Amino acid sequence: MIDHLTQEPETQGPESALLPTKCPFTFKEMPADAVVSPYVEDREEYQLPEGWQGSGTITFAMAGDRSSGKSLYIAVIVKLLRKLVIANGGSFRSADEHTRRIYEDKYENPLFAQMGLLPPTPPASSADAHQTRPLIFDVSTPAHQGQRLFVVFRDVAGEDLQEENFAQRQSELDFFKYADRIIFLFDPMAVPRIRQLLEGSVESPEVGEDGPTIVLRNVLRVLGEEHRPKISLCLSKFDTMQRLSEVNQQHLHYSGPNMVNWQRVMRNFGATFRRDSAALDQPFDRTGIQLLDLEIRSMLECLDATQLLNQLNQPLLGVQNYDFSCFAVSALGAPPEGDRIARTGIAPFRCLDPIRDVLAEHGLFNGPVYQELPKVMWGNAAALGTAPVTSQFPGQFPGQAAVMGGGIEQALAAEQAPLSNPATETAAEPKKRRFWRWGR
Numbered sequence: 001m002i003d004h005l006t007q008e009p010e011t012q013g014p015e016s017a018l019l020p021t022k023c024p025f026t027f028k029e030m031p032a033d034a035v036v037s038p039y040v041e042d043r044e045e046y047q048l049p050e051g052w053q054g055s056g057t058i059t060f061a062m063a064g065d066r067s068s069g070k071s072l073y074i075a076v077i078v079k080l081l082r083k084l085v086i087a088n089g090g091s092f093r094s095a096d097e098h099t100r101r102i103y104e105d106k107y108e109n110p111l112f113a114q115m116g117l118l119p120p121t122p123p124a125s126s127a128d129a130h131q132t133r134p135l136i137f138d139v140s141t142p143a144h145q146g147q148r149l150f151v152v153f154r155d156v157a158g159e160d161l162q163e164e165n166f167a168q169r170q171s172e173l174d175f176f177k178y179a180d181r182i183i184f185l186f187d188p189m190a191v192p193r194i195r196q197l198l199e200g201s202v203e204s205p206e207v208g209e210d211g212p213t214i215v216l217r218n219v220l221r222v223l224g225e226e227h228r229p230k231i232s233l234c235l236s237k238f239d240t241m242q243r244l245s246e247v248n249q250q251h252l253h254y255s256g257p258n259m260v261n262w263q264r265v266m267r268n269f270g271a272t273f274r275r276d277s278a279a280l281d282q283p284f285d286r287t288g289i290q291l292l293d294l295e296i297r298s299m300l301e302c303l304d305a306t307q308l309l310n311q312l313n314q315p316l317l318g319v320q321n322y323d324f325s326c327f328a329v330s331a332l333g334a335p336p337e338g339d340r341i342a343r344t345g346i347a348p349f350r351c352l353d354p355i356r357d358v359l360a361e362h363g364l365f366n367g368p369v370y371q372e373l374p375k376v377m378w379g380n381a382a383a384l385g386t387a388p389v390t391s392q393f394p395g396q397f398p399g400q401a402a403v404m405g406g407g408i409e410q411a412l413a414a415e416q417a418p419l420s421n422p423a424t425e426t427a428a429e430p431k432k433r434r435f436w437r438w439g440r
């Protein structure tokens with residue numbers, strides 16, 4: 001176990017390899033110079049976003065039972081991804097009009113403007129289904145030279161993954177086969193024992209009839225014999241698990257393999273699941289993620305999700321194993337109150353981990369990268385006394401980014417607390433607390 005936990009963190013470099021160009025609608029790889037996707041019939045309707053030719057595409061497909069938190073996760077992850085991209089010197093925007101409109105109407109406004117929850121995602125067959133088209137974001141960064149980058153998300157209605165008439169819908173879900181990552185959410189509130197312990201303090205959302213095991217099996221059916229995209233199995237709504245640390249279970253009698261004292265588990269201050277993930281301008285914490293994987297695996301066992309894990313440990317079809325790892329995420333950070341989010345606001349926890357896991361594999365957004373400056377510029381930077389920027393390269397002059405591109409400097413200044421000059425900073429000044437600002 002120790003061996004794979006002591007790996008060096010990946011470092012990002014401008015030399016990171018070019019990524020394949022994929023069709024944003026089907027997630028299949030396509031010729032880099034094609035001006036229309038060869039996989040869609042209605043080429044007028046399904047046009048490729050501007051600048052698609054030769055671009056790199058990273059695709060995510062959401063999966064999970066009804067009400068497992070997929071749509072709220074997308075609503076929050078888009079905001080977080082924007083912050084990550086900007087903190088790492090890139091620029092972020094919706095790649096087409098559909099994405100801009102749908103994200104704003106169906107995700108952003110209901111959650112961030114009206115502070116409410118989202119209505120259930122309609123099944124793909126209904127006229128108002130919006131998730132049949134992907135959300136596409138341009139995340140281009142000068143650190144990935146010579147190629148524009150797009151990140152694509154596809155939401156899904158939990159209903160479409162249920163058992164009833166699944167065979168009829170299966171072909172519409174083919175994009176799962178080609179996704180760079182399937183993000184499968186497992187709702188702890190679907191576990192009767194957890195619902196029971198939190199009764200009165202956390203509202204139980206409506207759960208799907210089939211349960212997560214059947215839903216996962218249907219996703220694996222879509223993957224068939226050959227396709228093995230990586231799967232992030234996420235324990236969603238992790239704030240509800242954190243609530244368990246407040247539920248006194250001393251009076252309960254513990255015996256048998258599945259009788260867990262959840263208060264003790266959730267109060268374990270040494271656990272990775274107690275801490276938030278690495279800062280946006282820091283390298284992705286791969287060691288932390290490996291520890292988290294082990295912790296959440298055993299937590300899922302204790303949550304009676306053994307069958308779910310077993311399904312992933314043996315191929316449903318074919319012989320090749322599934323590649324999966326476990327995460328813990330909370331989009332809201334606190335249980336909602338009725339049909340509104342908690343009065344304390346939205347405080348996501350570890351939501352970016354599964355996304356950064358994929359990005360870091362390609363050396364992307366792993367902390368700002370600064371290009372080497374001519375020596376004379378270093379001198380100028382020193383003379384200017386520009387603001388310090390934490391560097392991932394030892395010995396690098398801290399003000400370098402400010403002189404070189406300004407992009408990283410400006411982005412950090414806009415997104416985070418203002419950077420100060422060490423020469424003028426007074427030791428007595430108290431540190432200001434940082435709050436999330438959900439800029440558009």
Ligand SMILES: Nc1nc2c(ncn2[C@@H]2O[C@H](COP(=O)(O)OP(=O)(O)O)[C@@H](O)[C@H]2O)c(=O)[nH]1
Pocket residue numbers: 064065066067068069070071072073117118119120121158205236237238239240329330331332333334335336
């Ligand atoms: N406590 C808590 N509840 C959540 C969270 N995310 C979603 N929920 C609850 O789960 C419900 C369903 O969420 P939604 O994203 O619409 O689920 P979907 O059907 O999988 O898309 C919401 O209405 C909330 O009540 C979270 O991070 N924490």
Ligand SMILES: [Mg+2]
Pocket residue numbers: 070071072119120121156157158
């Ligand atoms: Mg939904």
